[in-house]
Amino acid sequence: MAGFGLLTGCGSPHMSALDPKGPVGETQLDLINLSTGIMTLVVIVVAAIYIYVVIKYRERPGDDKDEIPEQVAGSKKLEILWTTVPIILLIILAVPTISTTFRGTDREPEPGTLRINATGYQYWFGFEYPDYQVSTANEVHIPTGRKVEFLLAAHDVVHSFWVPSLGGKQDMNPGRTERLILQADEPGLYEGECAELCGASHATMRFRVIAHPPAEFEKWIASRKQPKSKPKTEQQKQGHKLIAQNCIGCHAIQGAGYDILGRTGPELTGFSHRTRVAGALDNNRENLKKWLVNPQKIKPGNRMPGFDHLDDKQLDAMVEYLQTLK
Numbered sequence: 001m002a003g004f005g006l007l008t009g010c011g012s013p014h015m016s017a018l019d020p021k022g023p024v025g026e027t028q029l030d031l032i033n034l035s036t037g038i039m040t041l042v043v044i045v046v047a048a049i050y051i052y053v054v055i056k057y058r059e060r061p062g063d064d065k066d067e068i069p070e071q072v073a074g075s076k077k078l079e080i081l082w083t084t085v086p087i088i089l090l091i092i093l094a095v096p097t098i099s100t101t102f103r104g105t106d107r108e109p110e111p112g113t114l115r116i117n118a119t120g121y122q123y124w125f126g127f128e129y130p131d132y133q134v135s136t137a138n139e140v141h142i143p144t145g146r147k148v149e150f151l152l153a154a155h156d157v158v159h160s161f162w163v164p165s166l167g168g169k170q171d172m173n174p175g176r177t178e179r180l181i182l183q184a185d186e187p188g189l190y191e192g193e194c195a196e197l198c199g200a201s202h203a204t205m206r207f208r209v210i211a212h213p214p215a216e217f218e219k220w221i222a223s224r225k226q227p228k229s230k231p232k233t234e235q236q237k238q239g240h241k242l243i244a245q246n247c248i249g250c251h252a253i254q255g256a257g258y259d260i261l262g263r264t265g266p267e268l269t270g271f272s273h274r275t276r277v278a279g280a281l282d283n284n285r286e287n288l289k290k291w292l293v294n295p296q297k298i299k300p301g302n303r304m305p306g307f308d309h310l311d312d313k314q315l316d317a318m319v320e321y322l323q324t325l326k
């Protein structure tokens, strides 16, 4: 079971395909159970026949070693049996697999579905809410009890979008859009990750789905439509200057006047509310500073240059300014 657990993403809380938290994940678990059941049945039947034959036709003391056993040149009955049984088993597997796969990906979503564009970059996830003109990175907020249609694309290489306890996975390909519909029934934090080897930092290309009750989700959207950034202290003001000089070429910060510049790095709007730094470390001042000094150590191969040429005071100022992004 442990090996099976690894395959289905078990290990951390709310990150198991065996403990689904929404209807899509539940349907996928039904498929996992059905295919595991059929495979187990096949293994048991084949093993039983094997053991029976080995015991029944074993060499016994006193056997005539020169005697040739009865030779079978072909059996129509047997051939029909071992052709039709696998065909029937494959049909039982294929019908629900195909219908479930297409239900989640190819159909037009029902009215009321929330649309989110998700884009994979080396090594982070960007999210846009086209109906609200809101965007974010590495943490996607959704309402509970409502279908969410993720329109998946990739900026550079092939990535894959997977939230084990909600459903997936679905590849994110450059140059085309894939569709994946998910739903969370309970509020909570669901871990997601890239499930396609995409480079040196594939293993740390993670994201989080944060599911809120519908009213709280609307509040989150409203707060994101009016992001704030008010540096008050001298230190925060110095940090603001440094961020403006060093970061906004790649990172957009709405509410701070840098909403259209940077789009090659994750958006930093509302950064102080994120639970993680770069999707990889807990969001606290110490980790943020570590990230600013040497991002290549934490996520090798990512595009961010380090700021090890800045002194400690300057780095602290940048960290303090980022705390003002609400």
Ligand code: CUA
Residues within 6 Å of the ligand: 120, 121, 122, 123, 158, 159, 160, 194, 195, 196, 197, 198, 199, 201, 202, 203, 205
């Ligand atoms: Cu992106 Cu692996």
